[in-house]
Every structure is written in C-alpha cells, then in structure tokens.
Amino acid sequence: MRGLTDIHCHGGGGHAFGSTVEATLGAIDAHRRAGTHAMVASLVALPLPVLREQLAVVREAMAEQPALLGAHLEGPFLAPARKGAHDPAALIAPGAAVVDELVAAGDGIIRQVTIAPELPGALEAIERFVGAGVAVAVGHTEADAALAREAFDRGATLVTHAFNAMRGVTAREIGPAGAALADERVFIEVIADGIHVDPQLIATIFRAAHGRVVLVTDAMAAAAAHDGDYRLGSLDVEVRGGRALIAGTDTLAGSTLTLQRAIEVCVEAGVSRDAALAAATTAPRRALGLE
Numbered sequence: 001m002r003g004l005t006d007i008h009c010h011g012g013g014g015h016a017f018g019s020t021v022e023a024t025l026g027a028i029d030a031h032r033r034a035g036t037h038a039m040v041a042s043l044v045a046l047p048l049p050v051l052r053e054q055l056a057v058v059r060e061a062m063a064e065q066p067a068l069l070g071a072h073l074e075g076p077f078l079a080p081a082r083k084g085a086h087d088p089a090a091l092i093a094p095g096a097a098v099v100d101e102l103v104a105a106g107d108g109i110i111r112q113v114t115i116a117p118e119l120p121g122a123l124e125a126i127e128r129f130v131g132a133g134v135a136v137a138v139g140h141t142e143a144d145a146a147l148a149r150e151a152f153d154r155g156a157t158l159v160t161h162a163f164n165a166m167r168g169v170t171a172r173e174i175g176p177a178g179a180a181l182a183d184e185r186v187f188i189e190v191i192a193d194g195i196h197v198d199p200q201l202i203a204t205i206f207r208a209a210h211g212r213v214v215l216v217t218d219a220m221a222a223a224a225a226h227d228g229d230y231r232l233g234s235l236d237v238e239v240r241g242g243r244a245l246i247a248g249t250d251t252l253a254g255s256t257l258t259l260q261r262a263i264e265v266c267v268e269a270g271v272s273r274d275a276a277l278a279a280a281t282t283a284p285r286r287a288l289g290l291e
Contacts (some may be wrong), residue, residue: 003037004259005284007112008072008161008189008216010042010232012223012258017041018054018071024061028068030224031217035260038067040111040288042218044233045075045086048098052105059109069290070111073102074160077125078140079116084165085246085253086140087234094125103132110134111288114160116141117151130155135288137189138176140165148176152183158287161218162188162205164196164252181208187287189216190279192262192269193255195243199269206271206279214287215262215280220244220254 010016013030015023018041028039041058043051051073058071075086077094092098094115103110112135115122126136138151139160144167148159159166159180167175180186188209192202196218206213217223221230222239229247230237232254236247244253259280266276285291 002281002285004035004280005038005069006031006036006217006219006259006280007040007069007214007284007288008042008074009039009219009223010044010254011221012219012225014221014225016221016231018043018057021057021060021064024057024068025065027221028061028065031219031258032067034224034258036258038069040069040072042072042074045078045083045090046233047090048076048101051076051102055105055109059107062109069288070109071106072112072114073110074114074140077113077115077119077122079118079142081142082116082140082165084140085232085235085237085251090234093120093122095121096124096128099125099128103129103134108133112137112158114139115151115156117143117147117156123150123154126151126154126156133289138180141176142167143176145174145176145179148179149183152179152186157185158187158189158214160189161191161196161216163201164191181205184212187212187214187283189214191216191218191255191257192265193257194265196252196255199265202266203270206266206275210275211278211283213275213279214284215259215266215276216284217257217259217262218254219257223256224258225256
C-alpha cells in the first residue's frame with residue numbers, strides 16, 4: 001500500500017506552498033513528520049502572474065523533494081458567491097487563452113484544478129484541462145446537480161471538499177455532492193477534521209461512495225504548527241484552538257489538519273480503519289491518475 005498522500009493542502013509548519021522554495025520544502029517536511037508520505041501543493045486564487053511564479057516555485061521544490069507530486073490550482077476559476085477563503089478580486093472565468101496560459105506555465109506539474117462549472121467557458125475549460133492531463137474537480141460553485149453531472153460528462157472526476165463551498169443536499173435538489181455520490185466515475189474529497197463535515201455525515205459518505213472517498217486536509221500554514229495569525233494567499237487568517245478563520249469573520253480558511261488525524265476522525269465516526277487508510281493512500285493517487 002502506498003503511503004499517506006494528500007492531494008489538497010496549502011501548507012504546514014508555519015509555511016505556505018508556493019511562497020518560496022524554502023517555505024514549500026518546510027511545509028512538506030512538517031507534514032512528513034506528521035506521517036504524510038506525499039503531497040500536492042494547493043495554490044489559492046491569485047493574479048495570473050503570481051500563480052505563474054508560484055508554479056515555478058513548486059517545480060523547483062519538486063526537483064529537490066520527490067514527495068512533492070505537483071500543484072493543485074484551487075483558484076482562480078471559482079464562483080464569487082462560493083469563494084470561501086479566496087480573494088474575490090483574483091477570481092476570473094476560465095477562458096481558452098487563460099487555460100492555455102496556465103497549462104503552459106505548469107508544463108506538466110499541474111495535477112488538479114478546481115472549477116465552478118457555471119462560469120462562462122467552464123465546460124469547455126474542463127475538456128481542455130482534461131486533454132492536457134489535468135484532473136478537474138467541481139468546487140466553490142453554485143451549480144445544481146444537473147450542471148454538476150454535465151461537468152462530469154465533460155471529464156471532471158473530483159469534487160473539491162464535498163459539502164463545503166457548494167449547494168447542499170435537499171429533497172428535490174441534491175447539488176454537486178449528491179450528484180457525485182451517485183456517479184461511480186467521481187471521487188469525493190472530504191476534510192475529516194470534525195469541523196468541515198459532521199462525523200456522522202463522513203461515515204455516510206464512506207458507505208455511499210465505497211472506494212471513492214479521498215481524505216484531504218485543505219491545511220494551511222498553521223497545520224503541524226501553532227495557533228496565531230497567518231496569511232492564506234492575500235488574506236489574513238486567525239487560528240484559535242486549531243480552527244482557522246479569515247480574520248474578523250466566521251469563514252473557514254482551510255484547516256490545521258494532518259492526514260493521520262483525519263484517519264482517526266473517520267475511525268471515531270465508525271469508518272473501518274482499512275477504508276479510512278485507503279481513502280488517504282490509494283484513492284487519492286487513483287483520483288489523480290498517479291497509480
């Protein structure tokens with residue numbers, strides 16, 4: 001079995017991915033000391049020139065640390081109404097020229113991109129990214145279940161941190177998460193910190209999507225570190241009692257989770273240890289086509 005693999009993480013040990021090579025390597029080291037074997041560096045929504053610079057930083061860090069598998073662009077193709085801890089000024093639509101620019105800047109290291117499928121040009125962008133070998137996740141979106149299904153038909157195979165920054169499940173509209181639960185082609189990211197998703201719901205997701213749950217941390221710099229004041233992209237973040245919030249708000253700004261702790265939260269919720277381990281080892285690698 002592969003080691004613990006986190007495909008959605010922004011930093012740790014007091015360091016943020018993409019800021020500098022040294023900080024990126026420091027974040028990897030912090031999570032490796034906490035039990036994680038391999039990671040994908042998630043980058044938040046930022047202006048395109050900054051994202052290009054951060055991709056170059058990730059590429060340089062990958063040359064020094066094989067545990068770094070590539071980059072995940074969580075922005076900038078997000079719905080403003082579901083932006084979460086992303087700077088609204090950096091959000092844009094995924095036009096063909098922008099997609100091509102980022103694919104070229106990544107030059108093979110972009111493993112995943114999150115897209116809100118209701119944005120202009122998004123469905124075409126999904127196909128464009130998939131054609132370039134990038135796994136596409138539906139997330140930070142106002143999409144209903146029907147539009148999510150269309151995104152899956154176009155090639156999206158993931159849902160970014162299910163049940164967070166998207167419509168919920170109701171009796172007559174099951175939203176992106178509900179559509180993903182019913183679609184055997186789709187993997188489902190879960191932040192199992194006991195804060196982002198209720199533990200009883202975590203157990204339900206495992207039962208409904210056997211073998212397709214991917215445990216992620218969505219961790220920011222305070223993971224494997226300490227409470228205090230941090231930055232996530234261009235935003236100030238306050239971490240108190242291990243809970244990360246955009247400063248002055250009640251909006252979650254990622255987590256301070258480690259994958260090893262996520263496994264324990266799942267087990268405490270009634271998930272078998274074998275299933276929780278698979279969701280943190282083989283499932284994430286399958287989701288990104290790394291197996």
